[in-house]
Amino acid sequence: MMAPPFVNPTKLPSEPGPSDPLARPGKSRRRCPSPTASLASRSALFAKRAGATLFWTSNLAVWIALSWPMERLTSQAFAAEPDGMIASPEPDWPQWRGPRRDAISSETGLLPSWPTEGPRLLWKTDGLGRGWSSPIVVGERIYITGDVGDDLVIFALDLDGNLQWRMTNGSSWTGAYPGARATCAYSEGRIYHLNAHGRAACLDATTGEELWAVDVLERFGSRNITWAISECLLVDGPRLIVTPCGEKALMAALDKKTGATAWTTEPLPKDRASYCSPVLFRHAGRRIVAGCSSAHGFGVDADTGLRLWTVPLENRYGVNVTPPVYADGKIFYVTAYTPALQFALEAAGEGIEPKQTWSNGLDTVTGGAVLVGGRLYAAGYSKPKWWFAFDWSTGQTLAEQKGLTTGAAVYADGRLYCLAEDGNVALLRPTATALEIAGSFRLVPKTQRDAWAHPVVFRGRLYLRYHETLWCFDVRAR
Numbered sequence: 001m002m003a004p005p006f007v008n009p010t011k012l013p014s015e016p017g018p019s020d021p022l023a024r025p026g027k028s029r030r031r032c033p034s035p036t037a038s039l040a041s042r043s044a045l046f047a048k049r050a051g052a053t054l055f056w057t058s059n060l061a062v063w064i065a066l067s068w069p070m071e072r073l074t075s076q077a078f079a080a081e082p083d084g085m086i087a088s089p090e091p092d093w094p095q096w097r098g099p100r101r102d103a104i105s106s107e108t109g110l111l112p113s114w115p116t117e118g119p120r121l122l123w124k125t126d127g128l129g130r131g132w133s134s135p136i137v138v139g140e141r142i143y144i145t146g147d148v149g150d151d152l153v154i155f156a157l158d159l160d161g162n163l164q165w166r167m168t169n170g171s172s173w174t175g176a177y178p179g180a181r182a183t184c185a186y187s188e189g190r191i192y193h194l195n196a197h198g199r200a201a202c203l204d205a206t207t208g209e210e211l212w213a214v215d216v217l218e219r220f221g222s223r224n225i226t227w228a229i230s231e232c233l234l235v236d237g238p239r240l241i242v243t244p245c246g247e248k249a250l251m252a253a254l255d256k257k258t259g260a261t262a263w264t265t266e267p268l269p270k271d272r273a274s275y276c277s278p279v280l281f282r283h284a285g286r287r288i289v290a291g292c293s294s295a296h297g298f299g300v301d302a303d304t305g306l307r308l309w310t311v312p313l314e315n316r317y318g319v320n321v322t323p324p325v326y327a328d329g330k331i332f333y334v335t336a337y338t339p340a341l342q343f344a345l346e347a348a349g350e351g352i353e354p355k356q357t358w359s360n361g362l363d364t365v366t367g368g369a370v371l372v373g374g375r376l377y378a379a380g381y382s383k384p385k386w387w388f389a390f391d392w393s394t395g396q397t398l399a400e401q402k403g404l405t406t407g408a409a410v411y412a413d414g415r416l417y418c419l420a421e422d423g424n425v426a427l428l429r430p431t432a433t434a435l436e437i438a439g440s441f442r443l444v445p446k447t448q449r450d451a452w453a454h455p456v457v458f459r460g461r462l463y464l465r466y467h468e469t470l471w472c473f474d475v476r477a478r
Contacts, residue, residue: 083329086280086287088187088235093137093458096183096232098410101279101323103370105412105457110475112415114427114439119462119473125161129153129172130467131180132366132452133232137459138186141205144470145180145193147172152180152195156208161472167208170199173228177450179467181230182277187256192240196228200242202259214259217273222246225273225294230321232277234289236302238262241280245273245293250307251300263305271295274320281326283345283352290331294318297333299345299352308352311343321365325376327392330357332371334364336381342395358395362388366452367408370416375430377416379406387418387428387435401428401435412457417475419455419464423447443471 085100097103111119129146136143141164142157151168158164173179173196185192190211191203198217203210217223222244234241239253239262249264250271271293278291280302287302295314300307313320315337325332331354334340340362343354362380369378375398376390385406389399407420409428415438416428426440443451444466453465460476 081282081285083283084281085326086282090186090188091138093135093456094186095136095235096134096185096277097323097368097454098456101234101277102325103368103408103410103454104372105410107412107457107460109477110413110415110457110460111427111477112429112438114441116441118425118439118441119475122461122472122474123161124469124471125157125163126469128155128465128468128470129180130178132450132465133180133183134454134465135456135463135470136184136186137456137463138205142463142470143184143186143191143205144465145169145182145184146468147178147180154184154191154193154203154208156205157470161470165208167203167210169193169201169203169210169213170195170197173197175228177227181228181275183232183454185233185235187235190256192233192235192256194229194231194233194242196230197224198222198229198244200233200240200254200259202240202256212259214254216242216244216252217246219261220244220246220249220252220264222273225275225318227275227319229273230275230277231273234278234280236280236287236289241278241289241302243273243276243278243291243293245271250293250298251278251289251291251305253305265300265305265307268293268296268298268310272318274318276320277323279323279326283326283329284347290324290326292320292324292333292335294320297324297331299331306350308350309345309354311341311354313341314338319365322368325369325371327371330392332369332376334362334369334378336363336365338363340364340395342392360390360395360397362390364406366421367406368454370409370411372411377409377411377430377435379404379409379418379420381406389430389435399430399433399435401437403437404428404440408452408454410455410457417455417457417462419443419451419453421447421449421451423451423466425455425464444469 087099129148131146133145156164182194191205194200201213240256250267251265253262274294276292278289289302290299296310297313298310320335332342339359342357346353365381374392379387387401404426405420409416409418418426423444427438429436429438456463462473462475464471
Protein backbone atom coordinates (compact mmCIF):
# COMPACT_ATOMS: atom_id res chain seq x y z
CA MET A 1 0.00 0.00 0.00
CA MET A 2 1.52 3.33 -1.04
CA ALA A 3 1.91 6.17 1.43
CA PRO A 4 -0.43 9.13 0.92
CA PRO A 5 1.24 11.99 -1.01
CA PHE A 6 0.61 14.59 1.67
CA VAL A 7 1.55 15.49 5.24
CA ASN A 8 0.23 13.37 8.07
CA PRO A 9 -2.15 15.64 10.02
CA THR A 10 -0.97 14.18 13.32
CA LYS A 11 2.45 15.79 12.63
CA LEU A 12 1.20 19.36 12.34
CA PRO A 13 3.26 21.68 14.61
CA SER A 14 1.57 22.43 17.92
CA GLU A 15 2.80 26.06 17.89
CA PRO A 16 3.20 28.51 15.00
CA GLY A 17 6.82 28.65 13.85
CA PRO A 18 9.00 29.01 10.75
CA SER A 19 7.64 25.74 9.27
CA ASP A 20 4.04 26.36 10.34
CA PRO A 21 1.78 27.40 7.42
CA LEU A 22 -0.34 29.36 9.91
CA ALA A 23 2.61 31.54 11.12
CA ARG A 24 3.03 35.03 9.65
CA PRO A 25 6.51 35.40 8.13
CA GLY A 26 8.77 38.09 9.60
CA LYS A 27 6.78 38.42 12.84
CA SER A 28 7.85 37.12 16.22
CA ARG A 29 5.31 35.82 18.67
CA ARG A 30 4.25 38.34 21.31
CA ARG A 31 1.61 38.59 24.00
CA CYS A 32 -1.70 40.20 22.98
CA PRO A 33 -2.32 43.63 24.52
CA SER A 34 -5.74 42.73 26.01
CA PRO A 35 -7.73 39.65 27.14
CA THR A 36 -10.37 40.36 24.47
CA ALA A 37 -7.82 40.55 21.70
CA SER A 38 -6.10 37.45 23.04
CA LEU A 39 -9.38 35.49 22.95
CA ALA A 40 -10.11 36.61 19.40
CA SER A 41 -6.60 35.71 18.26
CA ARG A 42 -6.76 32.27 19.88
CA SER A 43 -10.20 31.62 18.33
CA ALA A 44 -8.93 32.55 14.88
CA LEU A 45 -5.89 30.32 15.29
CA PHE A 46 -8.05 27.40 16.44
CA ALA A 47 -10.34 27.82 13.45
CA LYS A 48 -7.38 27.80 11.04
CA ARG A 49 -5.93 24.68 12.66
CA ALA A 50 -9.32 22.95 12.58
CA GLY A 51 -9.66 23.79 8.89
CA ALA A 52 -6.21 22.39 8.16
CA THR A 53 -6.95 19.21 10.10
CA LEU A 54 -10.24 18.76 8.22
CA PHE A 55 -8.41 19.24 4.93
CA TRP A 56 -5.80 16.59 5.72
CA THR A 57 -8.38 14.20 7.20
CA SER A 58 -10.60 14.49 4.12
CA ASN A 59 -7.66 13.82 1.82
CA LEU A 60 -6.64 10.85 3.95
CA ALA A 61 -10.14 9.40 3.60
CA VAL A 62 -10.01 9.84 -0.18
CA TRP A 63 -6.60 8.16 -0.34
CA ILE A 64 -7.86 5.21 1.73
CA ALA A 65 -10.89 4.86 -0.53
CA LEU A 66 -8.71 4.82 -3.62
CA SER A 67 -6.17 2.41 -2.11
CA TRP A 68 -8.44 -0.30 -0.68
CA PRO A 69 -9.59 -3.19 -2.87
CA MET A 70 -13.12 -2.72 -4.21
CA GLU A 71 -14.32 -5.91 -2.49
CA ARG A 72 -13.37 -4.50 0.94
CA LEU A 73 -14.96 -1.16 0.15
CA THR A 74 -18.19 -2.85 -0.97
CA SER A 75 -18.47 -5.06 2.10
CA GLN A 76 -17.70 -2.11 4.39
CA ALA A 77 -20.24 0.11 2.64
CA PHE A 78 -23.02 -2.43 3.02
CA ALA A 79 -22.15 -3.64 6.51
CA ALA A 80 -24.62 -1.22 8.11
CA GLU A 81 -27.43 -1.88 5.61
CA PRO A 82 -30.40 -4.00 6.77
CA ASP A 83 -30.76 -7.60 5.70
CA GLY A 84 -33.14 -8.33 2.84
CA MET A 85 -33.52 -8.48 -0.92
CA ILE A 86 -31.41 -5.95 -2.83
CA ALA A 87 -33.37 -3.94 -5.37
CA SER A 88 -32.06 -2.99 -8.78
CA PRO A 89 -31.10 0.70 -8.86
CA GLU A 90 -32.89 0.99 -12.20
CA PRO A 91 -36.40 2.45 -12.37
CA ASP A 92 -39.68 0.71 -13.14
CA TRP A 93 -39.77 -3.09 -13.79
CA PRO A 94 -36.22 -3.69 -15.09
CA GLN A 95 -35.81 -7.46 -14.67
CA TRP A 96 -37.63 -10.75 -14.21
CA ARG A 97 -40.08 -10.68 -11.27
CA GLY A 98 -39.49 -6.99 -10.62
CA PRO A 99 -36.96 -4.71 -8.92
CA ARG A 100 -36.02 -7.23 -6.18
CA ARG A 101 -36.83 -10.43 -8.12
CA ASP A 102 -39.43 -11.25 -5.47
CA ALA A 103 -42.58 -10.79 -7.59
CA ILE A 104 -43.80 -7.92 -5.40
CA SER A 105 -45.10 -4.75 -7.02
CA SER A 106 -45.35 -1.45 -5.17
CA GLU A 107 -48.51 -0.52 -7.10
CA THR A 108 -51.51 0.81 -5.16
CA GLY A 109 -54.97 2.08 -6.10
CA LEU A 110 -55.80 -1.10 -8.03
CA LEU A 111 -59.16 -2.81 -8.52
CA PRO A 112 -60.09 -4.81 -5.39
CA SER A 113 -62.10 -7.22 -7.55
CA TRP A 114 -62.77 -7.84 -11.24
CA PRO A 115 -65.98 -7.86 -13.27
CA THR A 116 -67.12 -11.17 -14.71
CA GLU A 117 -65.33 -10.55 -18.02
CA GLY A 118 -62.12 -9.52 -16.27
CA PRO A 119 -60.34 -6.11 -16.30
CA ARG A 120 -60.49 -3.85 -19.35
CA LEU A 121 -58.17 -4.83 -22.19
CA LEU A 122 -56.07 -1.87 -23.35
CA TRP A 123 -54.27 -3.61 -26.19
CA LYS A 124 -52.65 -6.82 -27.35
CA THR A 125 -49.70 -7.43 -29.65
CA ASP A 126 -49.24 -10.58 -31.72
CA GLY A 127 -46.31 -11.95 -33.68
CA LEU A 128 -43.86 -12.09 -30.77
CA GLY A 129 -42.78 -15.65 -31.43
CA ARG A 130 -43.09 -18.70 -29.26
CA GLY A 131 -41.78 -18.43 -25.70
CA TRP A 132 -42.28 -18.10 -21.97
CA SER A 133 -40.30 -14.97 -21.17
CA SER A 134 -42.04 -12.10 -19.39
CA PRO A 135 -41.92 -8.44 -20.40
CA ILE A 136 -39.81 -5.86 -18.62
CA VAL A 137 -40.91 -2.21 -18.60
CA VAL A 138 -38.45 0.70 -18.40
CA GLY A 139 -39.43 4.27 -19.20
CA GLU A 140 -41.44 4.31 -22.42
CA ARG A 141 -40.31 0.87 -23.58
CA ILE A 142 -41.31 -2.75 -23.13
CA TYR A 143 -38.74 -5.48 -23.89
CA ILE A 144 -39.70 -9.11 -24.52
CA THR A 145 -38.27 -12.12 -26.38
CA GLY A 146 -39.61 -14.87 -28.61
CA ASP A 147 -38.41 -17.56 -30.99
CA VAL A 148 -39.27 -16.63 -34.57
CA GLY A 149 -38.24 -19.21 -37.13
CA ASP A 150 -34.54 -19.97 -36.65
CA ASP A 151 -33.86 -16.91 -34.48
CA LEU A 152 -34.22 -15.79 -30.89
CA VAL A 153 -35.63 -12.28 -31.26
CA ILE A 154 -35.59 -9.44 -28.72
CA PHE A 155 -38.45 -7.00 -29.31
CA ALA A 156 -38.70 -3.40 -28.10
CA LEU A 157 -42.27 -2.05 -27.97
CA ASP A 158 -43.73 1.26 -26.93
CA LEU A 159 -46.33 1.46 -24.15
CA ASP A 160 -49.11 0.91 -26.70
CA GLY A 161 -47.56 -2.33 -27.91
CA ASN A 162 -46.13 -0.92 -31.15
CA LEU A 163 -42.82 -2.31 -32.40
CA GLN A 164 -39.82 0.04 -32.05
CA TRP A 165 -37.03 -2.35 -32.97
CA ARG A 166 -36.15 -6.03 -33.10
CA MET A 167 -32.77 -7.76 -32.87
CA THR A 168 -31.67 -11.39 -32.81
CA ASN A 169 -29.65 -13.08 -30.08
CA GLY A 170 -28.46 -16.24 -31.75
CA SER A 171 -30.58 -19.24 -32.63
CA SER A 172 -34.00 -20.32 -31.46
CA TRP A 173 -34.51 -23.50 -29.43
CA THR A 174 -35.98 -26.29 -31.53
CA GLY A 175 -35.62 -29.14 -29.03
CA ALA A 176 -38.23 -30.29 -26.51
CA TYR A 177 -40.65 -27.47 -25.64
CA PRO A 178 -39.46 -25.09 -28.37
CA GLY A 179 -39.58 -21.40 -27.52
CA ALA A 180 -37.69 -18.55 -25.87
CA ARG A 181 -36.91 -19.01 -22.18
CA ALA A 182 -35.21 -16.14 -20.40
CA THR A 183 -36.47 -12.64 -19.66
CA CYS A 184 -34.29 -9.60 -20.43
CA ALA A 185 -32.62 -7.37 -17.82
CA TYR A 186 -32.08 -3.61 -18.16
CA SER A 187 -29.16 -1.60 -16.77
CA GLU A 188 -27.80 1.85 -17.61
CA GLY A 189 -29.21 2.04 -21.11
CA ARG A 190 -28.40 -1.54 -22.05
CA ILE A 191 -30.39 -4.76 -22.42
CA TYR A 192 -28.89 -8.08 -21.31
CA HIS A 193 -30.18 -11.49 -22.36
CA LEU A 194 -29.10 -15.15 -22.28
CA ASN A 195 -30.51 -17.35 -25.04
CA ALA A 196 -31.35 -21.05 -24.78
CA HIS A 197 -27.86 -22.03 -26.02
CA GLY A 198 -25.95 -19.99 -23.44
CA ARG A 199 -25.22 -16.94 -25.57
CA ALA A 200 -25.17 -13.85 -23.35
CA ALA A 201 -25.66 -10.63 -25.30
CA CYS A 202 -25.57 -6.93 -24.47
CA LEU A 203 -27.66 -4.58 -26.63
CA ASP A 204 -28.17 -0.84 -26.76
CA ALA A 205 -31.63 -0.32 -25.28
CA THR A 206 -32.44 2.58 -27.61
CA THR A 207 -31.40 1.09 -30.94
CA GLY A 208 -31.06 -2.66 -30.38
CA GLU A 209 -27.45 -2.64 -31.62
CA GLU A 210 -25.45 -5.56 -30.22
CA LEU A 211 -22.49 -4.31 -28.19
CA TRP A 212 -20.93 -7.62 -27.17
CA ALA A 213 -21.77 -11.31 -26.84
CA VAL A 214 -20.24 -14.25 -24.96
CA ASP A 215 -20.78 -18.02 -25.21
CA VAL A 216 -21.10 -18.69 -21.48
CA LEU A 217 -21.17 -22.49 -21.80
CA GLU A 218 -18.00 -22.61 -23.90
CA ARG A 219 -16.09 -20.12 -21.74
CA PHE A 220 -16.71 -22.00 -18.50
CA GLY A 221 -16.58 -25.59 -19.74
CA SER A 222 -20.29 -26.36 -19.54
CA ARG A 223 -22.88 -27.86 -21.88
CA ASN A 224 -26.54 -27.41 -22.56
CA ILE A 225 -29.25 -29.25 -20.66
CA THR A 226 -32.33 -31.27 -21.61
CA TRP A 227 -34.83 -28.40 -21.85
CA ALA A 228 -32.26 -25.67 -22.60
CA ILE A 229 -30.65 -22.86 -20.63
CA SER A 230 -33.37 -20.69 -19.09
CA GLU A 231 -31.55 -18.36 -16.68
CA CYS A 232 -32.72 -14.75 -16.47
CA LEU A 233 -29.52 -12.73 -16.12
CA LEU A 234 -28.92 -10.75 -12.92
CA VAL A 235 -27.15 -7.38 -13.06
CA ASP A 236 -25.25 -6.47 -9.89
CA GLY A 237 -23.66 -3.03 -10.17
CA PRO A 238 -20.83 -3.30 -12.73
CA ARG A 239 -21.23 -7.07 -13.05
CA LEU A 240 -23.50 -9.53 -14.85
CA ILE A 241 -24.10 -12.82 -13.02
CA VAL A 242 -24.28 -16.13 -14.92
CA THR A 243 -24.60 -19.72 -13.70
CA PRO A 244 -22.86 -22.05 -16.19
CA CYS A 245 -22.25 -24.90 -13.71
CA GLY A 246 -19.29 -25.98 -15.79
CA GLU A 247 -15.86 -27.48 -15.25
CA LYS A 248 -14.36 -24.02 -14.78
CA ALA A 249 -17.05 -22.30 -12.75
CA LEU A 250 -20.26 -22.95 -10.87
CA MET A 251 -21.18 -19.26 -11.11
CA ALA A 252 -19.36 -16.34 -12.73
CA ALA A 253 -19.52 -12.57 -12.93
CA LEU A 254 -18.91 -10.75 -16.19
CA ASP A 255 -18.03 -7.11 -16.66
CA LYS A 256 -21.34 -5.79 -17.94
CA LYS A 257 -19.63 -3.27 -20.23
CA THR A 258 -17.29 -5.71 -21.99
CA GLY A 259 -18.29 -9.30 -21.15
CA ALA A 260 -14.86 -10.00 -19.61
CA THR A 261 -14.78 -12.38 -16.65
CA ALA A 262 -14.69 -10.56 -13.30
CA TRP A 263 -14.77 -13.53 -10.90
CA THR A 264 -15.64 -17.22 -10.85
CA THR A 265 -16.97 -19.63 -8.23
CA GLU A 266 -15.35 -22.99 -7.59
CA PRO A 267 -17.28 -25.64 -9.56
CA LEU A 268 -19.36 -28.49 -8.17
CA PRO A 269 -17.79 -31.31 -10.24
CA LYS A 270 -20.83 -33.58 -10.63
CA ASP A 271 -23.44 -30.86 -11.10
CA ARG A 272 -24.84 -29.46 -14.33
CA ALA A 273 -26.68 -26.24 -15.03
CA SER A 274 -30.35 -26.13 -14.18
CA TYR A 275 -33.24 -23.80 -15.02
CA CYS A 276 -33.08 -21.48 -12.02
CA SER A 277 -32.42 -17.72 -12.01
CA PRO A 278 -30.39 -16.31 -9.08
CA VAL A 279 -31.44 -13.74 -6.48
CA LEU A 280 -29.41 -11.05 -4.71
CA PHE A 281 -29.78 -10.19 -1.03
CA ARG A 282 -27.96 -8.84 2.00
CA HIS A 283 -27.36 -11.09 5.00
CA ALA A 284 -25.33 -10.27 8.12
CA GLY A 285 -23.55 -7.39 6.37
CA ARG A 286 -22.67 -9.49 3.34
CA ARG A 287 -24.04 -9.28 -0.20
CA ILE A 288 -24.99 -12.75 -1.43
CA VAL A 289 -26.14 -14.31 -4.70
CA ALA A 290 -28.15 -17.52 -4.26
CA GLY A 291 -29.16 -19.97 -6.96
CA CYS A 292 -29.41 -23.63 -7.90
CA SER A 293 -27.50 -26.20 -9.92
CA SER A 294 -28.94 -29.54 -11.03
CA ALA A 295 -28.41 -31.08 -7.58
CA HIS A 296 -27.80 -28.28 -5.07
CA GLY A 297 -28.99 -24.98 -3.76
CA PHE A 298 -26.06 -22.66 -3.05
CA GLY A 299 -24.96 -19.17 -2.11
CA VAL A 300 -21.88 -17.17 -3.11
CA ASP A 301 -20.33 -13.89 -2.02
CA ALA A 302 -21.54 -11.33 -4.57
CA ASP A 303 -18.28 -9.37 -4.47
CA THR A 304 -15.73 -12.19 -4.72
CA GLY A 305 -17.55 -15.30 -5.99
CA LEU A 306 -16.54 -17.31 -2.90
CA ARG A 307 -18.94 -20.21 -2.42
CA LEU A 308 -20.51 -19.85 1.02
CA TRP A 309 -22.75 -22.91 1.28
CA THR A 310 -24.44 -25.76 -0.58
CA VAL A 311 -27.47 -27.85 0.32
CA PRO A 312 -28.73 -30.98 -1.48
CA LEU A 313 -31.63 -30.21 -3.84
CA GLU A 314 -32.11 -33.06 -6.23
CA ASN A 315 -34.90 -34.79 -8.11
CA ARG A 316 -34.80 -37.53 -10.69
CA TYR A 317 -34.82 -35.06 -13.60
CA GLY A 318 -32.19 -32.63 -12.32
CA VAL A 319 -34.77 -29.86 -12.72
CA ASN A 320 -34.45 -26.98 -10.27
CA VAL A 321 -36.42 -24.02 -11.59
CA THR A 322 -37.83 -21.96 -8.70
CA PRO A 323 -35.51 -19.21 -7.40
CA PRO A 324 -34.65 -19.27 -3.69
CA VAL A 325 -36.60 -17.06 -1.29
CA TYR A 326 -34.76 -15.12 1.46
CA ALA A 327 -36.00 -13.26 4.55
CA ASP A 328 -35.20 -12.92 8.26
CA GLY A 329 -31.86 -14.73 8.00
CA LYS A 330 -33.47 -17.80 6.37
CA ILE A 331 -33.51 -19.18 2.86
CA PHE A 332 -36.14 -21.38 1.20
CA TYR A 333 -35.59 -23.85 -1.62
CA VAL A 334 -38.31 -25.78 -3.46
CA THR A 335 -38.23 -28.11 -6.45
CA ALA A 336 -40.35 -30.78 -8.14
CA TYR A 337 -41.20 -34.16 -6.57
CA THR A 338 -39.18 -33.29 -3.46
CA PRO A 339 -40.16 -31.67 -0.13
CA ALA A 340 -39.53 -27.95 0.21
CA LEU A 341 -36.84 -26.87 2.70
CA GLN A 342 -36.10 -23.78 4.75
CA PHE A 343 -32.67 -23.15 6.32
CA ALA A 344 -31.32 -20.67 8.83
CA LEU A 345 -28.06 -19.13 7.60
CA GLU A 346 -25.47 -19.13 10.38
CA ALA A 347 -21.90 -17.83 10.27
CA ALA A 348 -19.18 -20.49 9.96
CA GLY A 349 -15.68 -19.05 9.45
CA GLU A 350 -15.48 -17.44 6.02
CA GLY A 351 -18.56 -19.34 4.90
CA ILE A 352 -22.13 -19.88 6.08
CA GLU A 353 -23.65 -23.01 7.56
CA PRO A 354 -27.29 -23.63 6.56
CA LYS A 355 -29.30 -25.36 9.32
CA GLN A 356 -32.67 -26.78 8.37
CA THR A 357 -35.58 -25.16 10.19
CA TRP A 358 -38.57 -26.87 8.55
CA SER A 359 -39.75 -28.91 5.58
CA ASN A 360 -43.17 -29.43 4.00
CA GLY A 361 -44.78 -31.21 1.06
CA LEU A 362 -44.85 -28.31 -1.40
CA ASP A 363 -43.22 -28.89 -4.78
CA THR A 364 -43.04 -26.08 -7.32
CA VAL A 365 -41.49 -25.74 -10.75
CA THR A 366 -42.17 -22.82 -13.10
CA GLY A 367 -44.34 -20.64 -10.87
CA GLY A 368 -41.98 -19.55 -8.11
CA ALA A 369 -43.05 -18.38 -4.66
CA VAL A 370 -43.97 -14.98 -3.21
CA LEU A 371 -43.24 -13.97 0.40
CA VAL A 372 -45.31 -11.12 1.86
CA GLY A 373 -45.88 -10.25 5.51
CA GLY A 374 -44.64 -13.55 6.91
CA ARG A 375 -46.71 -15.61 4.47
CA LEU A 376 -45.31 -17.64 1.61
CA TYR A 377 -47.61 -18.06 -1.40
CA ALA A 378 -47.01 -20.76 -3.99
CA ALA A 379 -48.73 -23.48 -6.01
CA GLY A 380 -47.93 -27.19 -6.03
CA TYR A 381 -46.73 -28.92 -9.17
CA SER A 382 -47.35 -32.67 -9.00
CA LYS A 383 -49.89 -33.20 -6.24
CA PRO A 384 -51.51 -31.26 -4.79
CA LYS A 385 -51.63 -28.99 -7.84
CA TRP A 386 -53.27 -25.87 -6.36
CA TRP A 387 -52.45 -22.70 -4.40
CA PHE A 388 -51.26 -22.39 -0.80
CA ALA A 389 -50.36 -19.87 1.86
CA PHE A 390 -47.72 -21.04 4.35
CA ASP A 391 -46.41 -19.61 7.59
CA TRP A 392 -42.84 -18.47 6.84
CA SER A 393 -41.70 -19.27 10.39
CA THR A 394 -43.07 -22.83 10.62
CA GLY A 395 -43.98 -24.03 7.12
CA GLN A 396 -47.51 -24.79 8.31
CA THR A 397 -50.38 -24.41 5.82
CA LEU A 398 -52.53 -21.35 6.54
CA ALA A 399 -54.86 -21.39 3.52
CA GLU A 400 -55.55 -23.24 0.27
CA GLN A 401 -57.31 -22.43 -3.00
CA LYS A 402 -58.23 -25.56 -4.96
CA GLY A 403 -60.19 -23.70 -7.63
CA LEU A 404 -57.07 -22.61 -9.50
CA THR A 405 -54.37 -24.90 -10.83
CA THR A 406 -50.63 -24.30 -10.57
CA GLY A 407 -49.09 -21.20 -12.09
CA ALA A 408 -47.15 -18.00 -11.44
CA ALA A 409 -48.15 -14.92 -9.44
CA VAL A 410 -47.19 -11.34 -8.70
CA TYR A 411 -48.34 -9.53 -5.55
CA ALA A 412 -49.70 -5.97 -5.70
CA ASP A 413 -51.97 -3.86 -3.47
CA GLY A 414 -52.98 -6.75 -1.20
CA ARG A 415 -53.80 -9.18 -4.01
CA LEU A 416 -52.13 -12.00 -5.94
CA TYR A 417 -52.38 -11.74 -9.73
CA CYS A 418 -52.13 -15.34 -10.93
CA LEU A 419 -51.68 -16.82 -14.38
CA ALA A 420 -52.41 -20.55 -14.20
CA GLU A 421 -50.75 -22.93 -16.62
CA ASP A 422 -54.14 -23.81 -18.17
CA GLY A 423 -54.67 -20.19 -19.29
CA ASN A 424 -56.96 -19.05 -16.48
CA VAL A 425 -56.19 -15.73 -14.82
CA ALA A 426 -57.31 -15.05 -11.23
CA LEU A 427 -57.14 -12.31 -8.63
CA LEU A 428 -56.66 -13.88 -5.19
CA ARG A 429 -57.40 -11.97 -1.98
CA PRO A 430 -55.53 -13.43 0.99
CA THR A 431 -57.32 -13.44 4.35
CA ALA A 432 -56.32 -14.92 7.69
CA THR A 433 -57.72 -18.33 6.73
CA ALA A 434 -58.38 -18.29 2.97
CA LEU A 435 -57.26 -17.34 -0.53
CA GLU A 436 -60.47 -15.89 -1.95
CA ILE A 437 -60.98 -15.51 -5.70
CA ALA A 438 -61.87 -11.86 -6.31
CA GLY A 439 -62.19 -12.24 -10.07
CA SER A 440 -61.11 -14.51 -12.89
CA PHE A 441 -61.21 -14.86 -16.66
CA ARG A 442 -59.75 -17.09 -19.35
CA LEU A 443 -56.84 -15.57 -21.28
CA VAL A 444 -56.88 -18.07 -24.16
CA PRO A 445 -59.43 -20.73 -25.08
CA LYS A 446 -56.99 -23.59 -24.75
CA THR A 447 -53.37 -24.24 -23.79
CA GLN A 448 -51.06 -27.23 -23.60
CA ARG A 449 -50.87 -26.49 -19.87
CA ASP A 450 -47.87 -24.35 -20.70
CA ALA A 451 -48.91 -20.79 -19.78
CA TRP A 452 -45.71 -20.32 -17.78
CA ALA A 453 -44.78 -16.65 -18.31
CA HIS A 454 -44.85 -14.65 -15.06
CA PRO A 455 -47.36 -11.78 -14.81
CA VAL A 456 -46.24 -8.15 -14.48
CA VAL A 457 -48.17 -5.40 -12.65
CA PHE A 458 -46.80 -1.93 -13.25
CA ARG A 459 -48.27 1.59 -13.65
CA GLY A 460 -51.79 0.27 -13.15
CA ARG A 461 -51.39 -2.26 -15.94
CA LEU A 462 -51.37 -6.05 -15.91
CA TYR A 463 -49.17 -7.65 -18.57
CA LEU A 464 -49.79 -11.29 -19.51
CA ARG A 465 -47.98 -13.31 -22.14
CA TYR A 466 -48.85 -16.58 -23.84
CA HIS A 467 -46.47 -17.46 -26.65
CA GLU A 468 -47.09 -15.19 -29.68
CA THR A 469 -49.22 -12.65 -27.83
CA LEU A 470 -48.73 -10.02 -25.11
CA TRP A 471 -51.87 -8.58 -23.49
CA CYS A 472 -52.08 -5.35 -21.50
CA PHE A 473 -55.03 -4.84 -19.09
CA ASP A 474 -56.07 -1.78 -17.10
CA VAL A 475 -56.33 -2.80 -13.42
CA ARG A 476 -56.58 0.68 -11.88
CA ALA A 477 -59.50 1.40 -9.55
CA ARG A 478 -61.81 4.06 -11.00
